[in-house]
Amino acid sequence: MEETMSPRRLPTYLVAVACMGVTGCGEQLAYPDSIHLANFQTLSSGHEEGGEFCRDFNLTSEQAEWFFSRAKLMDARQLYERFDHLPCWVRGAARSNRGIWQWEIRAGGTARVVSPEGKAELFGCDECDAVLTGAGNSAQ
Template identity: 30%
Template sequence: MSGTTVDPSASAQEGAPGICRSWAMTAAQAERFFLLSERIDARRYHHDFDTAPCMISGVLGSDGRAWKFSINGAAKAVLRNGNDTHYVGCMASECSELVMWEYTPPDVD
């Protein structure tokens, strides 16, 4: 697992290197993040979740496959293996201790 880096998909990157140094995740915490997360579709990943300026990347083994992952500090992650891409969101209350910003459901009119 790599250290915390600036997420290139985040729009607000000013001051991100300093902010990112204050957030870290151990391998055990990353595993807990994925255990607490649920699979979501791409639309929900991009529109219902904020994007924090920081991310943590690594490789996760699941079902005999190695998945490259990026956990964004805003309680969401993307996993990739070849042409397969999975999106997950960590919406459980226990996720708040693992991420920079906890998930806040979008306003519904």
């Protein structure tokens, strides 16, 4: 079962994620509990069985950061109802003041972020087709 952040923590987290990739947000936000992800690294890409059609799906570190700057926190039902679950994925890591976070972005516009403590959060991005389809190499 996926764990979620407490309501007290959630707004600060969303502000931090929404701020990533926007000019002027390179510094730590002024919230004591904020989580500011930085230093994105793309570590691997691949696909599940049956996903040979997407073997070219790949994202740069900058594109991953761009994706998360626009993605919204969602629950599993919201992702299921609004997005396609595609077998193509890119995995990587980002750093915060709490440690290393693992992330995975899928070609259908969904993502998963796992905190250093092992808590997983799900994200969806309606505005990210530019980087997900390969047309967004300049979308950063």
